[in-house]
Amino acid sequence: MSDGWDDGWPLDDEPPFDPEYDAAPPDAADLAWVATTSTDVRARTATRPAPSGPRAASEAYAGRTTLDVLQEVWGYDAFRGEQAEIIDTVVAGGDALVLMPTGGGKSLCYQVPSLVRPGTGVVVSPLIALMQDQVDALSALGVRAGFLNSTQERADRNRVEQAFLAGELDLLYLAPERLRVPETLELLDRGTVALFAIDEAHCVSQWGHDFRPDYLALSLLHERWPDVPRIALTATATEVTHAEIATRLQLGEARHFVASFDRPNIRYRIVPKDNPRAQLLHLLRTEHDGDAGIVYCLSRASVEQTAQYLVDQGIPALPYHAGLDRRVRAANQSRFLREDGIVMVATIAFGMGIDKPDVRFVAHLDLPKSVEGYYQETGRAGRDGLPSTAWLAYGLADVVQQRRMIDTSEGDVAHRRRLTAHLDAMLALCETVSCRRVQLLTYFGQAGSEACGNCDTCLNPPQTWDGTVPAQKLLSTVVRLDQRGQRYGVGHLVDILRGKTTPRVTQLGHGELSTFGVGADLSDGEWRGVVRQLLAQELLAVDTDGYGTLRLSPGSGEVLRGERSVPLRRETASASGKAKAERGSRSGSRSAAAADLSGPDAELFERLRAWRAATAREQGVPAYVVFHDATLRAVVESRPSSLADLGSISGVGATKLERYGAGLLAALEGTDAEPLLDEVVEPA
Numbered sequence: 001m002s003d004g005w006d007d008g009w010p011l012d013d014e015p016p017f018d019p020e021y022d023a024a025p026p027d028a029a030d031l032a033w034v035a036t037t038s039t040d041v042r043a044r045t046a047t048r049p050a051p052s053g054p055r056a057a058s059e060a061y062a063g064r065t066t067l068d069v070l071q072e073v074w075g076y077d078a079f080r081g082e083q084a085e086i087i088d089t090v091v092a093g094g095d096a097l098v099l100m101p102t103g104g105g106k107s108l109c110y111q112v113p114s115l116v117r118p119g120t121g122v123v124v125s126p127l128i129a130l131m132q133d134q135v136d137a138l139s140a141l142g143v144r145a146g147f148l149n150s151t152q153e154r155a156d157r158n159r160v161e162q163a164f165l166a167g168e169l170d171l172l173y174l175a176p177e178r179l180r181v182p183e184t185l186e187l188l189d190r191g192t193v194a195l196f197a198i199d200e201a202h203c204v205s206q207w208g209h210d211f212r213p214d215y216l217a218l219s220l221l222h223e224r225w226p227d228v229p230r231i232a233l234t235a236t237a238t239e240v241t242h243a244e245i246a247t248r249l250q251l252g253e254a255r256h257f258v259a260s261f262d263r264p265n266i267r268y269r270i271v272p273k274d275n276p277r278a279q280l281l282h283l284l285r286t287e288h289d290g291d292a293g294i295v296y297c298l299s300r301a302s303v304e305q306t307a308q309y310l311v312d313q314g315i316p317a318l319p320y321h322a323g324l325d326r327r328v329r330a331a332n333q334s335r336f337l338r339e340d341g342i343v344m345v346a347t348i349a350f351g352m353g354i355d356k357p358d359v360r361f362v363a364h365l366d367l368p369k370s371v372e373g374y375y376q377e378t379g380r381a382g383r384d385g386l387p388s389t390a391w392l393a394y395g396l397a398d399v400v401q402q403r404r405m406i407d408t409s410e411g412d413v414a415h416r417r418r419l420t421a422h423l424d425a426m427l428a429l430c431e432t433v434s435c436r437r438v439q440l441l442t443y444f445g446q447a448g449s450e451a452c453g454n455c456d457t458c459l460n461p462p463q464t465w466d467g468t469v470p471a472q473k474l475l476s477t478v479v480r481l482d483q484r485g486q487r488y489g490v491g492h493l494v495d496i497l498r499g500k501t502t503p504r505v506t507q508l509g510h511g512e513l514s515t516f517g518v519g520a521d522l523s524d525g526e527w528r529g530v531v532r533q534l535l536a537q538e539l540l541a542v543d544t545d546g547y548g549t550l551r552l553s554p555g556s557g558e559v560l561r562g563e564r565s566v567p568l569r570r571e572t573a574s575a576s577g578k579a580k581a582e583r584g585s586r587s588g589s590r591s592a593a594a595a596d597l598s599g600p601d602a603e604l605f606e607r608l609r610a611w612r613a614a615t616a617r618e619q620g621v622p623a624y625v626v627f628h629d630a631t632l633r634a635v636v637e638s639r640p641s642s643l644a645d646l647g648s649i650s651g652v653g654a655t656k657l658e659r660y661g662a663g664l665l666a667a668l669e670g671t672d673a674e675p676l677l678d679e680v681v682e683p684a
Contacts (some may be wrong), residue, residue, distance in 0.1 A: 061115045061116055064116065065116075066079075066084070066087050066088070066091065066112050066113070066116055067079070067084075069112055069115050069116060070108070070112060071653075072653060072654050073115070073141050073142060073143065073653045073654070073655070074108070074141065074651070074653050075647070075649070075650060075651050075652040075653035075654075075656065075657075076650055076651065077650060079105075079108075080104070080105055081100075081104065081105075081259050081260075082100075082257050082259055083105055083108055083109060085257070086098055086109045086231070086257050087108070087109055087112050087113055089255050090109070090110065090113040090117075090195055090229050090231050091113045091116055091117060093227075093229050094229055094254070094255060095229055095230045095231070095251055095253060095254035095255070096109070096229075096230075096231045096232070096254055096255050096256075096257060097201070097231075097232050097242075097245060097246055097249075097251050097254045097255070097256045097257070098231060098232065098233045098234075098257045098259075099233075099234055099235075099236075099242060099256075099257070099258045099259065099261075100233065100235065100257070100259040101235055101236075101259065101260070101261050101262070101263055101379060102235040102263075102376070102379035102380060102383060103263065103357075103379065103382065103383035103384070103385065104235075104259055106199075106233045106235065107355075109231060109233065110123065110195060110197035110231050110233070111138070111143070111171065113194065113195055113229075113231075114170050114171050114194050114195060114197075115143070115170055117194035117195060118192060118194060119167070119191070119192030119193050119194035120164055120167070120169045120170060120171065120172050120191060120192065120193060120194055121170065121171045121172070121193075121194045121195050121196075121197060122171075122172050122174060122188065122193050122194075122195070122196050122197070123171060123172065123173045123174070123197045123199060124174055124175075124176050124179070124196065124197065124198045124199065124218060124221075125173055125174070125175065125199045125200065125353065126175060126176060126199075126200055126203055126212050126215075126352070126353075127175075127199075127200075127352060127353035128149045128150070128151060128175050129330065129333065130353045130354065130355070131147035131149060131173045132147070133337060133355065133621075133622060133625075134147070134173060134353075134355065135147055135173065136621045136622070136625055137355065137621075137622075137624075137625045138170075138171060140621065140625045140626070140655065140656065140659070141653055141655050141656065142653070142654065142655030143170050143171065144163075144168060144169050144170045144171075145169065145170060145171040145172070145173070146160040146163060146164070146169050146171075146172055146173070147160065147172065147173035147174070148160055148161070148172065148173070148174055148178060148184070149173075149174075149175050149178070160172070161187055164187065164191050165187075165190055165191050167191075167192065175214075176212065176214035176215055176217070176218060177214050179214075179217065179218070179220065179221075180214070180217070185224065188225075193225060193228050194228075195228060195229045195230065195231060196221045196225070196228055196229070196230045196231070197230075197231050197232075197233065198215075198218055198221075198230065198231070198232040198233065198249065199233055199353075200233075200234060200352060200353065201215075201232035201233055201234040201245050201249065202234040202236060202241055202245065202372075203215045204216060204218065204244065204245055204248045204249060205241045205244045205245065205248075215248075216248060218248075218249055219248065219249055219250040222249075222250045223250075230249070230251065230254070232245060232249055232251060232254070235376060235379055236261075236372050236375050236376045236379070236444075238372065238443070238444060238445070239445050241372075242256075242258075258445075260441075260446060261375070261440070261441055261444045261446060262437065262441060262446070262449070263378075263379060263382065264437075264452065264454070265382045265385050265386060265387055265388055266378065266379075266381055266382050266388050266389070266390050267387070267388070267389050267390065267454050267455060267456075268378070268390045268436040268437060268440070268455040268456065269389065269390065269391045269392070269455065269456040270391075270392045270393075270394050270429075270430050270436070270456065271391070271392070271393055271394070271456075272393075272394070272395060272529075272571060272572065273393040273394055273395030273397070273398070274395070276365045276393040277306055277309050277310075277365070279393055280295065280306075280310075280363055280365065280391075280393070281309075281310070281313055281315075283361070283363065283389070283391055284310075284315060284343070284361075287361075287389065288360055288361045288389065290340075290341045291341060291360035291361060292336070292340060292341055292342055292343070292356065292358055292359050292360060293343050293344075293359060293360055293361035293362065293363065293381070294343075294344050294345075294346060294350070294351060294359060294361075294362045294363070294377075294380060294381075295310075295317075295343060295344070295345045295346070295362075295363045295364075295365060296346060296347070296348060296362070296363070296364045296365065296366070296368075296377055297345060297346070297347060297365050297366055298347070298365075298366035298367075298401075299347070299366075300321040300322070300323045300347060302365065302366070303319045303320070303321045303345050303346060303347055304319050304321075306345045306365065307319040307345040310343060310345065315343055316339075316341060316342050316343065317342075317343040317344070317345055318332040318335060318336060318342060318343070318344055318345065319332065319345050319346070320332050320333065320344055320345070320346035320347070320349065320350040321346060321347045321349055321350075322347070322349050332344070333350070336354075336356070337354070337356055337622040337624075338616060338617070338620075338621070338622045338623060339613070339623070340358075340609060340613050340623060348373065348377065351376075351377060351380050352376075354380055355383070355624070356380075356383070356622065356624055357383040357384035357624050357628045357629065357630070358383075358384055358386075358623075358624060358628065358629045359380055359381050359382065359383065359388070360381065360382070360386075360388050360389065361381055361388060361389040361390070361391060362377060362378045362380055362381040362388075362389075362390050362391070363389075363391045363392070363393075364377070364391070364392040364393070365393055366398060367392070367394055367398035367399070367401075367402055367426065367430070368392075368426060369402065369419070369422060369423060369426065370422035370423070370425065370426055371422070371425045371426050371429060371440065371443050372422070374392075374426060374429070375440060375444070378390035384628045384629050384630040385630055386629055386630060386633070387596075392430070394430045395528075395532065396490060396528050396529075396531055396532040396535070399427065399532055399535040399536060399542075400490075400535070400542050400548045401548075402423050403423070403535065403541070403542040404542050404548065406419045406420055406423065407542070424536075424538070425443060427536035428536070429443075430536070431533060431536050431537075431569055432457065433457060433461070433462045433464055433569055434451070434457060435451035435452055435455055435457055435458050436452075436455040436456070436457055436458075437449070437451075437452040437454070437455050438450070438451055438452070460572075462569050462570060462572065463569075463570040464567050464568065464569055464570065465567075465568055465570050466565065466566070466567060466568075467530055467533070467566045467567065467568035468559065468562075468564075468565045468566045470519065470522060470527075470530050470568075471530065471534055471539065471559050471566040471568075472559060472560055472562075473497060473515055473518050473519050474493065474497065474519070474527075474530060474531065474534070474540070475534075475539075475540070475552065475556050475559060475560050476514075476515050476560065477493055477496055477497060477513065477515040478493070478540070478550055478551065478552055478556075479552065479560070480513050480514065480515060481510075481513075482551070482552070486508075487543055487549035487550065487551055488549055488550070489548045489549050489550065490527075490528060490531045490548075490550065492504060492505075492510075493527075493531070493550065494519075494524055494527040494528065494531075496510050496513060496515060496516055497515065497516075497517070497518060497519030497520075497522075497527060498517070498519055498520050498522070498524070498527070499516055499517025499518075499519075499520050525571055526571055529568070529569075529571040530568060531550070533568050533569065534566070537555070537566070538553050538554075538555055539553060539555045539556055539559055539566065540552070540553055540556065541553040597633075597636065601636050601637070604636050604668070605632060605633060605636045607667060607670075608632045608635060608636065608664070608667055608668065609623075609629070609632060611663065611664070611667035612626045612627055612632065615660065615663060626656075626660055627651065627652075627656070627660065627664070628651055630650075630651065631649065631650065631651035631652060634649045634650060634651070635649060635664065635668065639668070640665070640668070641665075642665075643657060643661045643662070643665070646661050646664065646665060647661070
């Protein structure tokens with residue numbers, strides 16, 4: 001398969017689309033299917049078979065309050081933010097549209113109501129590849145969960161269907177494609193549905209970065225089951241996308257809950273790109289040695305080259321992109337979820353729905369196409385609330401590449417205008433001289449936020465300077481070349497401005513230009529910074545000839561005539577990472593999650609992580625299913641001496657206490673207790 005620049009979902013042969021069914025393309029045919037399906041649903045509503053009678057809530061939680069369930073199952077003392085109000089709304093039978101950042105606790109907003117309402121909570125999710133892990137995590141809490149998708153054998157599907165009909169499931173996960181299938185609709189008719197949860201609801205937006213055609217048909221949930229409450233959830237949505245979700249899912253009567261998009265535990269850093277792989281290695285060696293993380297690259301070739309580079313440097317890295325064999329992707333994803341300290345190098349095909357709480361960093365080696373995409377991807381770091389890093393290497397070539405991709409993209413003028421607006425917002429975030437967190441929150445409609453004091457621009461405020469004269473010199477050079485019918489890229493323009501007598505300059509006679517040598521006061525790097533920022537401000541444009549040549553933009557004239565000033569951000573030196581770190585064993589490294597712990601506490605924390613990793617391997621589940629890093633830190637800080645003490649720690653619910661408590665206490669005391677395999681609960 002050839003290398004591709006845009007490697008987003010869906011993949012050819014894997015999630016989020018269920019490969020057993022053909023997905024309609026996102027065009028008029030798809031919309032026609034939606035209309036036909038909706039009409040068919042309305043016609044059949046009156047004749048569908050009635051359930052045998054309402055089933056009670058899960059027997060174990062009958063008569064319990066939602067707070068009781070939270071404390072007993074999840075081990076948390078209280079709800080956070082608007083969770084309680086959202087849950088009360090759904091438990092009472094109302095619809096809800098929830099915008100909440102990754103790590104904000106969205107899942108609890110439908111999981112808790114599913115336990116206290118009669119019937120089974122049905123979760124519509126595009127993430128087939130992760131359903132087993134989601135079910136495993138719930139099973140570890142004592143929650144009866146199952147899923148239906150095309151990866152199962154027929155016997156396994158039959159078992160889950162019978163459990164649903166018998167009222168023996170608290171939660172059932174389905175891909176949206178399943179709701180195309182009449183047998184699935186009839187199955188849901190025959191059982192009792194407690195609620196419908198529509199996860200990753202932004203996938204319904206046709207103009208969003210994660211559009212899924214099958215989400216357009218989910219309005220049928222309200223039409224076919226008008227009395228079943230629905231909750232739609234997303235971690236990222238602008239006001240426009242928010243409104244589109246409500247319209248397309250027919251959530252006009254739903255209560256809207258918009259939590260703060262602030263992720264205070266994430267430190268945002270954007271650095272000038274200069275040998276990005278070496279810069280990445282420097283970041284890992286100095287700040288995230290031994291940590292799990294995700295590195296995003298724009299192309300598949302870059303993914304494989306970067307992963308191999310890290311492996312050669314002694315970093316346990318794995319590649320993930322749509323061109324890899326499906327079994328390789330599945331194996332790499334499984335290792336990332338189940339092992340500590342794995343670095344996944346991926347295209348944007350990876351990450352949605354990854355519920356790994358201890359991802360300590362997300363790095364971008366290429367510029368994301370939109371703030372929405374950047375926010376969602378960086379939001380995969382630090383879901384457990386512990387300090388984490390969002391790091392981006394950004395340079396001139398990124399701007400040139402993205403501008404050219406937009407200019408040559410398919411679609412009408414309005415489509416290209418939307419892409420340009422997305423890119424402009426992303427460039428504004430990169431070039432800002434104010435707090436990056438404030439810039440992000442303002443983009444998502446949260447104006448008035450105070451500077452965070454934690455991002456790179458707060459910790460090291462950038463200097464600005466008046467770049468009007470250098471901009472005029474550069475644009476004048478473009479004009480003089482254009483008068484000769486010539487256009488060139490940034491390298492040749494900088495050579496002219498700095499007065500370099502290269503063979504090319506001499507051959508073309510460009511030493512005779514009036515602007516030759518007028519920019520000798522700036523270095524190559526400084527001139528490239530000028531070009532990058534002019535492109536970001538749309539005062540210069542990239543030609544669509546495919547060679548990255550530069551031309552004037554509509555705004556160039558104002559600068560040349562002196563009608564517009566050009567404030568620029570002064571270029572800063574980037575961490576080169578050229579100091580060679582010693583290769584070899586990483587066993588003595590301390591994770592970032594333990595960086596602020598004292599020596600003895602840090603050693604104990606790492607010992608508990610080692611016990612957790614061994615337990616998870618024995619049971620075949622991801623490490624976070626056993627306990628989160630945040631819970632292990634709390635154990636280190638409180639030093640529980642009994643199961644009762646351990647049960648009082650946040651994140652230790654009744655089932656986890658029974659299953660893992662003795663082993664954790666033994667590890668805390670320094671004895672080698674083996675995991676109790678007979679206590680493992682098989683997933684539903």
